[in-house]
């Protein structure tokens with residue numbers, strides 16, 4: 555069977571969201587093209603690394619194309635929550651970024667996580683064609699929800715990870 559390949563081109567709305575109790579949350583990436591949606595399961599660290607990668611990528615694009623307007627990254631929280639159907643197509647193994655200069659669209663490429671004994675060529679692929687602002691908004695919101703699930707440190711008010719936390723108020727000692 556050929557692997558599933560889907561292009562949402564262009565995306566009308568894209569978001570990430572987390573469902574579940576703190577520490578056990580499942581993160582989702584959901585893209586819409588009008589009434590059609592694709593929902594994928596992602597890891598929190600994938601959202602966080604995407605946010606870092608995206609900022610570097612946007613800086614490169616804007617440097618090479620100085621006439622482009624800056625991507626805004628603003629979002630309305632009420633519009634950034636997952637919508638039914640929450641019926642994930644696959645769990646993401648890898649997220650990548652591309653850019654189409656002709657349309658000024660970013661392409662978020664999600665590749666399915668495959669088991670070690672599975673042929674990687676059989677991994678499903680979804681490409682979300684987004685504006686720079688859509689993806690920056692999703693990414694900013696992603697950073698926000700990734701941080702929300704963690705309790706705040708009583709000393710410095712920064713979110714703490716379950717493994718511990720490098721507290722600036724305690725001269726960098728972990729507690």
Ligand SMILES: [Zn+2]
Nearest residue numbers: 707709710721
């Ligand atoms: Zn602290």
